[in-house]
Amino acid sequence: MNQPGKGMRVGLFATCVNDIMFPSAPKAVATILERLGCEVIFPTAQTCCGQMFTNTGYFSAGLATVRTYVEAFDGFDYVVSPSASCIGSVREQHPMLAEQGTGSTHASRHDRALLQRARRLAERSYDLSEFLIDILGVVDVGAVFPHKVTYHPTCHSLRVAHVGDRPLRLLRAVRGLQLIDLPDAYTCCGFGGTFCVKNPDVSVAMASAKAHNIIATGADYVVAGDNACLMNFGGLLHRDRASVKPIHLAEILAESRTS
Amino acid sequence: MNATTTRVTSRDAARLTPAPPPGLLEDSPVFPIAAKRELANSQLRNNLARATETIRTKRAIRVAEVPRWEDLRTAAEAIKNATLRHLDDYLLQAEANLIKAGAHVHWARDAAQADQIVVDLVKASGVDEIVKVKSMVTQEIEMNEALEAAGVAAWETDLAELIVQLGHDRPSHVLVPAIHRNRAEIRDIFVEEMGRYGTPAPDGLTDDPAELTAAARQHLRDKFLRARTSTSGGNFLVADTGTLVVVESEGNGRMCVTLPDTLISVVGIEKVVPTFEDLEVFMQLLPRSSTGERMNPYTSMWTGVTPGDGPQNVHVVLVDNGRTKALADPIGRQALRCIRCSACMNVCPIYGHVGGHAYGSVYPGPIGIILTPQLRGMSAPVDRSLPYASTLCGACVDVCPVKINFPEVIVHLRHKAADLKKADRRPHMETLVMGVVGWLFGRESRYTWVTTASGLVGRVLKAGLDGRQKFFGWLPWPATRWSQARDLPIPASQPFRRQWKKRSSSPGRTPEGLSSHDRDTEVRP
Ligand code: SF4
Numbered sequence: 001m002n003q004p005g006k007g008m009r010v011g012l013f014a015t016c017v018n019d020i021m022f023p024s025a026p027k028a029v030a031t032i033l034e035r036l037g038c039e040v041i042f043p044t045a046q047t048c049c050g051q052m053f054t055n056t057g058y059f060s061a062g063l064a065t066v067r068t069y070v071e072a073f074d075g076f077d078y079v080v081s082p083s084a085s086c087i088g089s090v091r092e093q094h095p096m097l098a099e100q101g102t103g104s105t106h107a108s109r110h111d112r113a114l115l116q117r118a119r120r121l122a123e124r125s126y127d128l129s130e131f132l133i134d135i136l137g138v139v140d141v142g143a144v145f146p147h148k149v150t151y152h153p154t155c156h157s158l159r160v161a162h163v164g165d166r167p168l169r170l171l172r173a174v175r176g177l178q179l180i181d182l183p184d185a186y187t188c189c190g191f192g193g194t195f196c197v198k199n200p201d202v203s204v205a206m207a208s209a210k211a212h213n214i215i216a217t218g219a220d221y222v223v224a225g226d227n228a229c230l231m232n233f234g235g236l237l238h239r240d241r242a243s244v245k246p247i248h249l250a251e252i253l254a255e256s257r258t259s
Numbered sequence: 260m261n262a263t264t265t266r267v268t269s270r271d272a273a274r275l276t277p278a279p280p281p282g283l284l285e286d287s288p289v290f291p292i293a294a295k296r297e298l299a300n301s302q303l304r305n306n307l308a309r310a311t312e313t314i315r316t317k318r319a320i321r322v323a324e325v326p327r328w329e330d331l332r333t334a335a336e337a338i339k340n341a342t343l344r345h346l347d348d349y350l351l352q353a354e355a356n357l358i359k360a361g362a363h364v365h366w367a368r369d370a371a372q373a374d375q376i377v378v379d380l381v382k383a384s385g386v387d388e389i390v391k392v393k394s395m396v397t398q399e400i401e402m403n404e405a406l407e408a409a410g411v412a413a414w415e416t417d418l419a420e421l422i423v424q425l426g427h428d429r430p431s432h433v434l435v436p437a438i439h440r441n442r443a444e445i446r447d448i449f450v451e452e453m454g455r456y457g458t459p460a461p462d463g464l465t466d467d468p469a470e471l472t473a474a475a476r477q478h479l480r481d482k483f484l485r486a487r488t489s490t491s492g493g494n495f496l497v498a499d500t501g502t503l504v505v506v507e508s509e510g511n512g513r514m515c516v517t518l519p520d521t522l523i524s525v526v527g528i529e530k531v532v533p534t535f536e537d538l539e540v541f542m543q544l545l546p547r548s549s550t551g552e553r554m555n556p557y558t559s560m561w562t563g564v565t566p567g568d569g570p571q572n573v574h575v576v577l578v579d580n581g582r583t584k585a586l587a588d589p590i591g592r593q594a595l596r597c598i599r600c601s602a603c604m605n606v607c608p609i610y611g612h613v614g615g616h617a618y619g620s621v622y623p624g625p626i627g628i629i630l631t632p633q634l635r636g637m638s639a640p641v642d643r644s645l646p647y648a649s650t651l652c653g654a655c656v657d658v659c660p661v662k663i664n665f666p667e668v669i670v671h672l673r674h675k676a677a678d679l680k681k682a683d684r685r686p687h688m689e690t691l692v693m694g695v696v697g698w699l700f701g702r703e704s705r706y707t708w709v710t711t712a713s714g715l716v717g718r719v720l721k722a723g724l725d726g727r728q729k730f731f732g733w734l735p736w737p738a739t740r741w742s743q744a745r746d747l748p749i750p751a752s753q754p755f756r757r758q759w760k761k762r763s764s765s766p767g768r769t770p771e772g773l774s775s776h777d778r779d780t781e782v783r784p
Contacts, residue, residue, distance in 0.1 A: 014755045016700065020713045021748050023755035042759045047706040053697050055651060055670055056689065057677030061697025068703060093670075159653035160666075188608045192650025198689075199648065200740040201295040205612045206650075207745065235745030238730055 003037025004136045010038045011076035013069075013125070015086045016048035022227040025082040028254035029128055032141055033080065035256075036132075046072035051089035054097060056194045063097045070094075070117045077124060078135065082250045084127040084225050088160030091125060094118040127157065128250055129166035129225060139173045143253045146176030150219040150244075152210070152233075154226045155188050167225050167249050174252060180217045184209070191232035204236070211236045214244055225249045275388075275412035276403065277427045277452060284429075285635060287619025289644035294613040306441045307614050311605045314435075317551025318602060318658070325547065334540045336662040339596035342533055343586060349498040349531045350577065356501030360563025362573040373578045374405035377490065377523055380574055381411050384488040384521040390479075392505055392512040393417035394492025395433060395599055396527045396578055398621045399634075402490070413490070414482050416511040418475050425452040431615030433622060434549050434601035439614050442466035453478050479511065489515040489570075493526040494598065495541060496575075499534045502562045503575065506545060506555050516559050522570035528577050529586075529595040541598060544660035548600035581634030590671040594630045596661040603655035603665070609648060618645065625655035629668040637676060646672035688737065710754040717752035 010033055014026035030040045050065030069090065073079045081087050098115040132138050151171060157163045171179055190196065190206025197203075210233045214222045222237075222244055224230050234246035287293060297303060322328055342349055354364045365380075367373035381389055389406070391397065391413055403413040403424075415424040422437040423430050426448045430436030437445070446466040453460045458478045464470055491512065495504040503524055505512050516522055532538065546555040564573050586592050604610045604624025615623035619641040620631040628645040637643045651666045659665070680687045699705045720729060730746035741747055 016706075019755040020710060020750050023751045023753060023758055026755050027758065042756065044756060044760075045703045047703060048700045050700070053693060053700075055673070056693060057646075057670070057673030057675070058693040058697055059674055061693060061701060064697065064701030068701065068706075072703075155650070155652035155654070159656060186654070188650050188652035188654065190608070190650060192652070194689075195647065195650045197737070197740040199291045199294060199609075200743065201291065201298055202609055202612055202648075203650075204744040205298055206608055209608075209612075231748060232745065235730070235741070235747055238746040239732070239744060 004138060005033060005036040005038030008038045008078060008135075009076060010040050010131075011073045011079045012040050012042045013046060013049075013073065013079050013081035013083075013086065013090075014042065015081055015083045017228050017231070018082060021231065022248065025227055025248040025250050028248065028250035029080060029082050031254040032128075032132070032250065036136055036138060036141070038136075041076070043072040043076075049083075049086035049089040049094075050097070051086065051093060052193050054089065054093050059097055059100055062093065063101050066094045066097050066101075066118055067114065070114060070121055073121055073125075074117055078131065079121070079125040080128055080131045081125070082128050082225070082248060083227070084129070084154060084157035084161035084163050085228065087125050087127045088156045091122040092160060094122055127161050127163050127225065128253075129157075129163050129170055130161070132170060132253075133166050139169050141170065141173070141253050143173075143177075143255050144175040145252045145255045147220045148178045148180055148218065149221045149223050149247075149252070150180045150182045150214060150217040151185070152182055152189065152214070152222055152224045152229065153185055154224050154229045157225050158186070163225070167223075170249070170253060171223065174255075177252070180219050182217055182222075183213045185213075189229050189233050191229050193228075196232060203232075207233045207236045211240065211242065215242050217244075219244055221245050221247045221252075223247050223249055223252055274407065275410070276407055276414070277424055277456065279404070279424075279427060279429055284619050284621065285639045285641065287641045289640050290617060290619070290648045291644065293617040293619060293641075294609075294648070297613040297617045302441070303439050303614050304612065306439055307611055310435065310438045311611050314551055314605050318548060318605065319551075321547040321551045321553060324553075325543070331540055331544055332660055332662050335544055335598075335660055336596065338532060338537050338540060339661055340593075342531060343529065343592060343595055346528065346531070346586065349533055350528055353496050353498040353501060353531050354577075356499065357563060357575055358501075360501045362501065362563040362575055365574060365576045367576055367578045367580070369580050370400035370578075373400045373525060373576055373580065374402055376576050377402055377525065378405055378409045378411070380521070380523050381406065381488055382409065384572065386411070386486075386488045386521075388412040388414065388482070388486070389488045389490055390414050390416050390482055390486040390515050390519070391420075391489065392491035392515045393420050393436075393507065394490070394525065395621060396492050396525050396580075397490060398430060399527075400525070400578065400580060402525065414479075416479055416483070416515060417507070418472065418509060418511075421475055421479070422448060425449065425456070427452075429616065430621070431623065432601060432604060433599050433624075433626075439616070442468065442471065445471055449474050449478075457481060483511075483514050483518060486515070486519050488521040488523070489519040491516055491522065491524045493524050493530055493575075494545070495538060496526055496531045497533075497535050497538065498531050500562055502535065502560050504538065505559045506542075507557045507559070508550060508552075508555055510557050513557050513559050516561060517569050519570055521572040521574070522561075523574045523576065525576045525578060528579055528582050529597075545598055545600055548602040548658065548660045581636070584636075585630070585633040588633065588671075591629070591633050591668055593663050594626065594633060594668060596663055597626050597630065598661060599626075600660055602658040602660065603663075606654045606658050608652065608654065609650070618648070620645065625649065625665050626663075629663075629665060629672065632672055632676075637672075637679060643676045643679065646676055707756070710756055713750035714752055714754045714757060717750045717754075720749050721752070 047068045050062040054062035098118040189210040190203040230246035406413045419437040432438040449460040493503045494506045546552045610624040620627045632642045729749045734742040
């Protein structure tokens with residue numbers, strides 16, 4: 001396999017949900033990127049993108065995670081993450097939060113520097129699918145996954161990170177993979193960060209509709225680029241003893257005969 | 260009910276028009292509670308699902324026909340922004356041109372003032388009943404109830420508004436106020452109520468749409484012919500000519516703005532557009548976005564008084580009611596660009612599940628959750644809950660013809676709501692959790708306590724040791740909000756950072772040095 005990533009140093013942003021609950025996703029990202037020649041580093045100063053705080057209205061807690069993110073990744077040319085939602089937050093919200101931080105009259109030079117660094121870092125932060133296609137120029141990562149799969153395009157991947165059809169192009173290049181269309185694919189699954197506990201009844205109603213559509217495809221796996229969404233309808237599928245299994249895009253792309 | 264309500268709430272004969280549900284909208288339960296109530300109504304969900312699906316599909320087809328749709332949206336956004344930036348100038352220009360054309364202009368700071376102006380004008384016109392063109396701002400200021408209290412009957416003439424009014428109900432949609440009703444329910448309402456307030460429904464009325472429409476037409480006919488005073492809203496107010504524009508589908512509005520002698524238009528101050536040419540943009544965007552039509556059937560435009568033709572006594576009431584407050588907010592003000600097309604609610608998955616009544620607001624759906632808390636302020640619990648009635652999925656962003664960035668405003672309003680909660684004496688669970696978790700996640704050293712603890716939980720419960728994910732099927736309160744219908748994966752026994760550390764210190768540093776994955780790969784029976 002050729003190694004378009006040769007000589008590239010990539011910072012792996014695992015995200016808190018994956019770090020704590022789904023380590024196989026960041027692990028898969030490391031597998032794929034190293035196979036493509038990248039040097040992958042996990043800076044331990046990283047914590048979380050902070051969107052659960054920011055999106056609930058707690059901007060100062062969000063700002064604290066902007067600092068951990070900048071501290072962890074400032075030295076990298078590329079940051080890659082298995083969550084388009086968290087990358088979306090880095091791009092859209094980190095500069096906004098840093099700017100709020102500089103808004104006060106006692107903003108220090110340090111705060112203003114943070115805004116600059118957050119802005120520049122946002123431009124170097126990528127969702128896995130973007131990094132593979134746009135930076136490494138790879139669509140076929142050499143993966144083999146002989147199963148029936150349906151793809152849920154997450155809202156933030158589409159409308160915040162704007163990854164478009166990149167995940168689908170990557171999936172179509174996987175050997176043996178049979179892709180089945182998901183009805184109503186573009187409708188939100190009802191996770192919504194703290195929405196799922198602040199509005200539990202609506203969240204469950206939305207997740208049920210999503211689960212219903214997933215089951216109707218008859219797929220073996222439902223794939224998405226974000227474990228938070230997979231955890232939402234996956235939790236419902238598990239409760240209902242459905243046979244279809246949630247899986248992260250990175251885990252499929254990491255599957256190869258050689259490993 | 261609420262002691263502060265002065266409204267006549269019983270269906271007794273003392274009333275002139277059907278009584279709406281008791282209580283004030285501001286006193287509605289918070290969104291999660293009201294949503295739960297509405298979710299229990301499966302009839303409602305079916306009606307809504309069918310209606311919004313149809314309208315969404317129609318919109319998508321009609322929008323796809325326009326090659327430069329995105330340019331139109333950008334133009335609309337720019338026109339509205341420029342107008343709002345100089346709103347004071349444009350309003351004065353509109354006022355001057357209205358007066359020049361023979362109209363009377365009135366300014367109302369809030370709902371009570373607007374209602375008083377309308378009541379006085381109606382009384383001065385010497386009538387005890389009026390006919391109405393469908394209008395959102397008159398719902399917002401609860402004009403019908405103010406008129407009722409003053410002994411004037413206000414009759415809705417839009418078919419869906421008539422269904423709502425006769426049904427002792429509230430609108431649940433900006434464009435299709437009776438979207439929550441199906442044909443059978445409408446038939447029952449007509450049979451039951453029409454006779455009490457005018458021409459009764461014909462004998463043997465069925466739920467055939469043509470028959471229902473004919474019954475409504477029959478019921479409204481006398482009212483139209485008797486009416487000497489009418490009210491309208493206004494979709495647009497053109498500043499450089501003083502022209503008012505009403506866009507509608509049924510022709511009832513055309514009757515209301517032409518037949519009576521006195522016409523009172525109640526218009527929100529954000530409805531002004533600078534020039535007649537600007538209408539070109541909006542008249543292309545509005546019908547396609549709202550009803551999915553290339554062009555709406557009736558567009559009425561009038562500029563003050565035309566001697567000997569139509570109403571000779573023309574009034575315009577310009578209403579603020581919280582709009583200048585919204586205008587003062589650099590992020591929130593974009594909500595004032597709204598042209599009330601309703602596209603955002605038609606694509607909103609939350610609106611689609613719960614309908615308009617869950618919002619405790621005249622404006623439901625995405626626009627409601629960003630506009631109402633700005634217009635009414637956030638002192639009522641329901642108004643603080645509205646910005647949270649969103650998953651931030653952004654479906655509304657894609658369709659809004661004036662390109663409102665909903666997530667941006669929602670997060671901004673949540674920030675305000677959170678600050679209010681923090682300032683509250685009463686402790687809030689949310690503030691507590693966000694404070695603690697935010698503190699933990701704000702620094703690597705503290706965050707690793709969390710991963711250490713979660714890994715410990717995972718190891719004790721043996722999560723992922725055999726390559727499978729395990730789940731909690733039950734969680735204690737308040738996590739029941741998750742676990743009532745969903746299982747939750749047990750945290751990984753080896754958090755990623757721990758796996759990485761081990762790998763880094765092991766020779767070779769191959770990714771395969773990481774432990775086998777925790778994903779559930781079992782095949783269930
Ligand atoms: S916010 Fe936008 S989409 Fe919603 S009603 Fe207003 S103009 Fe239409």
